[in-house]
Amino acid sequence: MLIEMKDVWKTYPNGVMALNGIDTYIEKGEFVYVVGPSGAGKSTFIKCMYREEKPTKGSILIQGTDLAKLRERNIPKVRRKIGVVFQDFKLLPKLTVFENVAFALEVIEESPRTIRKRVNEVLDLVKLRDKAKSFPDELSGGEQQRVSIARSIVNRPPVVIADEPTGNLDPETAWGIMDILQEINDRGATVVMATHNKDIVNTRKKRVIAIEGGRIVRDEQKGEYGYEV
């Protein structure tokens, strides 16, 4: 089992109870949509997986490592197993596309040769090889999101987590992003993706975990989006 959550609770310091007893598990190679109304706790659910937030109670196991018991200095090790794609891309404006992606390998002290090879590979995958020398503000939203995806997968993590990766994109571009995530999944990585995109969920059928009020209210293989947009 790749990811396992046992009775996970999260109360923010301001008293908001974002997660109220989450129990679930995700197997290696799965593709999971996380859906639910705004404020339901989807982002919190995802942030707990890569330890941006620490659960108030309960345990989260990633390949057997309990994030709740994790020492501060071991957090980087876990983060290297998880690629994160953000809705707002989080690219560094002063670095080129190539440098932004290479960044993820530099911090783990890969050799320049490996970095060059791997970055070019993933830029091929997201079809941005020809934009390697561009800066983020010279790219469209969809292209920026593809850079962000490239960065998340360049160190070959077993899990890729995406929080509304298509949230800011027009439908056509969103489908392009989906194709890339599908490709990543086909190559063996587990993909967890929070989304508001009814079209995508209902068309490309996968496992759907629905969260409402910090609880899982539905968990179906080949599920439906289930909410009116």
Place this chain on the structure above:
Amino acid sequence: MKSRTLKRHFRESFKSLGRNGWMSFASIAAVTVTLLLVGVFLVLLLNVNHLGSQIEGDVEIKAYIDQTTKTEQYNQIKADIEKIPNVQSVTFQSKEEGLKELIKSLGKEGGAYLSKQSENPLPDRYIVKTKTPQDTGSVASEIKKVTHINKVNYGQETVERLFKFTSVSRTIGIVLIIGLLFTAMFLISNTIKLTIVSRRKEIEIMKLVGATNGFIRWPFFIEGIFMGIIGSLIPILVVIFGYELIHDQLSKKLDSVFIQLLPVYPMVLELSLLLVVLGALIGIWGSMTSVRKFLKV
């Protein structure tokens, strides 16, 4: 750490120094001003100290022997004085020697007058040095109790005032220097904090892709050292050349009053080393305290 990683850290820290030009300049200026003041204060303090110890070293008690005392009793007197705690040395000075010294110290005219006198009015005396200059007063009053000593003299008021002056100026100097150092650290950590705010996103992303805190801290560490060292350059030059100049100008004038300034070397070199080290420490401290807050992602 791999050498290419170290290279990267150096590259990053230089880039950041350049990118945050004005902020770096402000931090460096803060170090410069502080170290200038610290340097000047230290030069003053060291000289006051030096002066103090010169004069302290000169402090001696003159114990005058009753004119009627027979020479056979002199050894007994000496032994009695040596028994007093804190006495370091007891030297005999005959009235002839005493007269010569007096004539010398009075200069031409007074001396000429004295040397014409056939009768030597001075008594024989013992010159007593104490182990610690601060004990002069108490030792002097003990000596006075020794038989056949009818008078002691050690320039009571001057000595006492001098000790007060040197110890007060030492304390003030040290307090000022410590205060200045803290001010500089505060200024630097604040300016660096401002540069870090603009790099907050970068740090956040680094953390999210699995960079360790150490990895993130290194460039800031190097940057801090650099700013500190650059900031110490002007103060060092000022201390070396400034003190050389002042030493040249003043030492001639002070010679006539038997006071010497500290020699320029090796003092300025030791001081320079101290300033570089202080600069680097201020820089490191400033950058480390400001980066710490942003590492908790």
